Amino acid sequence: MAFSSFKTDVWVDWCPGCGDFGILSALQMAMAEYKKPASDYAIFSGIGCSGKIIHYVNSTGIHNLHGRSIPMAIGAKLANPRLEVIVAGGDGDMLGIGVGHFVSAGRRNVDLSVLLFDNGVYGLTKGQAAPTLPRGIKTKSLSEPNIDTNLNPIALALTAGYTFVARAYAYDIKFLKDLIVRAMKHRGSALLDILQACPTYNDINTKEFYGSRLYKLEEPDWDGVVRKPEEWNDKYSKAMQKALEWGDKIPIGLFYQNELVPSYEDRISQRLTAYAERPPALQSISTSDGTIMTDLSELLKSKRVL
Amino acid sequence: MSSTDLMWVTGGPQGSGIDTAANLFARAVAKAGYYVYGKREYHSNIKGKHSYFETRVSRDKTSSCMDAEDILTAYDPETIFQHFMQVKKGGIIIYNTHNDTEDIEHIISLENALKERLFEFFHKREMKGTVKDAIDVAKENGALVYGFNMEGEVAVLAKKLGEAQLGRFNRYVNTLAVALSTSILGLSKAHIQNAAGDMFGGKGSTLQENIDVIDLAYELTSDLPKYRVTLTDIPYSGHRVLLDGNTIVALGKLAGGLRFQSYYPITPASDESVYLDMNKNVRLTDSTIDGPAIVQTEDEIAAIAMANGAALTGARSSTATSGPGFSLMVEGLGFAGMIEIPVVITYYMRGGPSTGLPTRNSQADLLFALSAGHGDFPKIVLSSGDHIEAFYDAIRSLNYAERYQMPVIHLVDKALANAYAVIDEAELSTSKVKIERGAILNNREDNYKRFRLTENGVSPRATIGSGNIYWATGDEHDELGHITEDPYERDSMYEKRMKKLVTADKEIPESERFSYFGDESASHIIVSWGSNKGAILKVIHTLKEEGIDIGFLHLRMFSPFPKGINRYLTGKKLIDIESNYRGQCAYLLKAELGITTDSLILKYNGRPPSDNEVYSAVKDIIVHGTKKVVLTNGV
Numbered sequence A: 001m002a003f004s005s006f007k008t009d010v011w012v013d014w015c016p017g018c019g020d021f022g023i024l025s026a027l028q029m030a031m032a033e034y035k036k037p038a039s040d041y042a043i044f045s046g047i048g049c050s051g052k053i054i055h056y057v058n059s060t061g062i063h064n065l066h067g068r069s070i071p072m073a074i075g076a077k078l079a080n081p082r083l084e085v086i087v088a089g090g091d092g093d094m095l096g097i098g099v100g101h102f103v104s105a106g107r108r109n110v111d112l113s114v115l116l117f118d119n120g121v122y123g124l125t126k127g128q129a130a131p132t133l134p135r136g137i138k139t140k141s142l143s144e145p146n147i148d149t150n151l152n153p154i155a156l157a158l159t160a161g162y163t164f165v166a167r168a169y170a171y172d173i174k175f176l177k178d179l180i181v182r183a184m185k186h187r188g189s190a191l192l193d194i195l196q197a198c199p200t201y202n203d204i205n206t207k208e209f210y211g212s213r214l215y216k217l218e219e220p221d222w223d224g225v226v227r228k229p230e231e232w233n234d235k236y237s238k239a240m241q242k243a244l245e246w247g248d249k250i251p252i253g254l255f256y257q258n259e260l261v262p263s264y265e266d267r268i269s270q271r272l273t274a275y276a277e278r279p280p281a282l283q284s285i286s287t288s289d290g291t292i293m294t295d296l297s298e299l300l301k302s303k304r305v306l
Numbered sequence B: 001m002s003s004t005d006l007m008w009v010t011g012g013p014q015g016s017g018i019d020t021a022a023n024l025f026a027r028a029v030a031k032a033g034y035y036v037y038g039k040r041e042y043h044s045n046i047k048g049k050h051s052y053f054e055t056r057v058s059r060d061k062t063s064s065c066m067d068a069e070d071i072l073t074a075y076d077p078e079t080i081f082q083h084f085m086q087v088k089k090g091g092i093i094i095y096n097t098h099n100d101t102e103d104i105e106h107i108i109s110l111e112n113a114l115k116e117r118l119f120e121f122f123h124k125r126e127m128k129g130t131v132k133d134a135i136d137v138a139k140e141n142g143a144l145v146y147g148f149n150m151e152g153e154v155a156v157l158a159k160k161l162g163e164a165q166l167g168r169f170n171r172y173v174n175t176l177a178v179a180l181s182t183s184i185l186g187l188s189k190a191h192i193q194n195a196a197g198d199m200f201g202g203k204g205s206t207l208q209e210n211i212d213v214i215d216l217a218y219e220l221t222s223d224l225p226k227y228r229v230t231l232t233d234i235p236y237s238g239h240r241v242l243l244d245g246n247t248i249v250a251l252g253k254l255a256g257g258l259r260f261q262s263y264y265p266i267t268p269a270s271d272e273s274v275y276l277d278m279n280k281n282v283r284l285t286d287s288t289i290d291g292p293a294i295v296q297t298e299d300e301i302a303a304i305a306m307a308n309g310a311a312l313t314g315a316r317s318s319t320a321t322s323g324p325g326f327s328l329m330v331e332g333l334g335f336a337g338m339i340e341i342p343v344v345i346t347y348y349m350r351g352g353p354s355t356g357l358p359t360r361n362s363q364a365d366l367l368f369a370l371s372a373g374h375g376d377f378p379k380i381v382l383s384s385g386d387h388i389e390a391f392y393d394a395i396r397s398l399n400y401a402e403r404y405q406m407p408v409i410h411l412v413d414k415a416l417a418n419a420y421a422v423i424d425e426a427e428l429s430t431s432k433v434k435i436e437r438g439a440i441l442n443n444r445e446d447n448y449k450r451f452r453l454t455e456n457g458v459s460p461r462a463t464i465g466s467g468n469i470y471w472a473t474g475d476e477h478d479e480l481g482h483i484t485e486d487p488y489e490r491d492s493m494y495e496k497r498m499k500k501l502v503t504a505d506k507e508i509p510e511s512e513r514f515s516y517f518g519d520e521s522a523s524h525i526i527v528s529w530g531s532n533k534g535a536i537l538k539v540i541h542t543l544k545e546e547g548i549d550i551g552f553l554h555l556r557m558f559s560p561f562p563k564g565i566n567r568y569l570t571g572k573k574l575i576d577i578e579s580n581y582r583g584q585c586a587y588l589l590k591a592e593l594g595i596t597t598d599s600l601i602l603k604y605n606g607r608p609p610s611d612n613e614v615y616s617a618v619k620d621i622i623v624h625g626t627k628k629v630v631l632t633n634g635v
């Protein structure tokens, strides 16, 4: 399917130069390349400038409450694991108000791809500090330097248990697109931290800022994929160390991937007989005339006193 | 003896086997053909604090309790102090003489306020306040007391059986106490031994030891006079089950095709989810094994979000919580209202505000449930009055949600959630209700409009993954689901959503929304809701026998509000009965119908109203025209 078929005719109302444009293009290209029918995708977005993305993508999209797209996406994915579920949201959305869900998602390792729009600010509410903005930094939108210490999304994702942890850059669309495809292919929770400029409010983390600092984690120098259990300790520790690099040099690429961890869907399959074959959304609950198909007799029998 | 209707009570420190003891009793008497309704009262505590079961045993079905106790079975000291004044004249106390010298001062689990009341009570009588003192007072009040050294008796038995570890046998003191009471009630020993068989069969030597202890109890009591009401076998037909409110809601959800439930643990809601989790592999009539995914979430915000997400895929979805959790779900509820998600929230009401009385009864969340969420959006709010209603309401809630594509809040008060009842299996029939899924779009539609404006407000719903593409947003949106702030589009979407409630109001029959009991020509009508139903039914029956006709309108659906109740209420003296402070249902009658209630009977101490206090209050109102009675009974 052509990349253009994933466009809608809704006017894209981001500010000129916003990093969100690059993310949108990369996502549409990735979806086209991944070759699933458009109706098999479900994108859940948060609230913020970033959250509007679903309206610009020609596949099912749910523009959610602020901070709640991860649990909502999990609900949809668990009810119908055949869906290709993508979460798209801001750093305020997922690391501020929704950070509890962000962390809990890692523990579950549900098969979904989380695209974190990392611009250091709360764009849509006019530039307050987002959890990714370092302490002491004063963007033009702030009256005083940021008072809070920042979260490190890569380190947090590694700690939480995400099994695919990567960073990309909104203006390197091909590299970003490739990572989105890999994240979708990955079986388990994938976090893709996407560095983006917000030219309107963040005059620190600009194109120029990133341009000179970013470098790619690539083979043969870097391979974060855990292929055997014995490799885990080494690769995980190295990824964590890499996660702490932020200064003159900022790494982008795949920090860590580990498909040896069972997904939540695998874990449910162990407990719910029908799950793999007939997930909840696809099960019949009544006959064609609406007759209830559940047979309660065994359950009632176990409660019999007479 | 067609009038058999008695209260049996047992209590003890939480975690000491009280649940097992009460279960044993209920099963045993059920086997003789009696109905049982049991009320469970407990603290927010795992081990040590006083919990108790009040169990009503009757020939006919009941869904309420009486305050006056026929039989008090107590093996620990605190149960005596909590209940000795409740035993009726001629009633029986079976207690543990081992505890005779224990006094109030040294029972650390007694709450200070009660301690003080007891000190004062015994002080006035120039008593120290030992178990023996309490027993003497009870005797003065006309109770018959049977004391046994329960530990001693069990020890003798243990020795006789060659049981070296006495400690192990101590746990049978509960069984002994229960069996002593069933013997004095004239219940056939076979029933309690069979009940023990149901409960302990397959658990190694436990069953035989329980059987031995029961033999001992029946021996010890063989020469004692029986209670004036005896539980001789009575005829019955069909199978009967013993179920509590949480479980029956879970069964209703399974029958209704629940395929996803998310929850965060909270009393008194999580027992439902835990039961679902344990029984999620469900057999269908075509022999396949299907069932819901049950997910324990990180908080209630995630619980409603996950249920919302799952519902979008076509899986019937719900979550269960109580006040504190529901408070957190409110934003997600509004989202479901806005993007028209069929989701069910089972809302177990406990005492609030804040953490409140976590394990006690309340009906103070009615107005909150109705108005929860910012902005106007449609939701269905219903509440159940007893176990059977809760079963069918759970199924219907799933239907309503899908038919009208909106959130449904199913209110169940704690008293019902934790009450266990013996129920005729035939009453829980899956053939009485159909699955109604509403307008679901199964084929692919070009240019599909998820929020198409329709005559009745309901738009054909495509589920995610079914081949159609659509957008949805919590922002105001157009028919395609894209954001709009156009004033005209806003109006039409707003009205479309709200219109669904009008459609629901037209389509949902009155029989699912309220019940009227008693004579329609009665001058006084009681209006109430939730589990108060049981006590009120008893009271209007008693009053009828006294020649006083009272009507009873039991409200079951609050949104859409069944305005048809008006025809029963106009021109009548109205008595509103509720377990809250403000009279929330009375407030609604005023708001919805412009009707003023004449008198209020309110209770907010965390214990459900009993037959006798409702009776006295109603009588007071009829005779004296009293405006407001606050009920305060309960331990």
Ligand SMILES: Cc1ncc(C[n+]2csc(CCOP(=O)(O)OP(=O)(O)O)c2C)c(N)n1
Pocket: A046, A047, A048, A049, A050, A051, A066, A089, A090, A091, A092, A093, A094, A117, A119, A121, A122, A123, A124, A125, A130
């Ligand atoms: C519960 C709630 N609180 C606050 C808001 C207001 N709000 C809208 S967008 C936003 C911040 C968005 O920042 P971010 O998630 O970083 O997205 P960005 O705009 O930067 O893409 C906030 C706080 C809201 N919509 N809901």
Ligand code: SF4
Pocket: A013, A014, A015, A017, A018, A019, A020, A049, A050, A119, A123, A124, A197, A198, A199, A200, A201
């Ligand atoms: S405010 Fe910033 S993030 Fe939002 S659209 Fe404008 S540039 Fe992009």
Ligand SMILES: [Mg+2]
Pocket: A048, A090, A091, A092, A117, A118, A119, A120, A121, A122, A123, A130
């Ligand atoms: Mg941001």
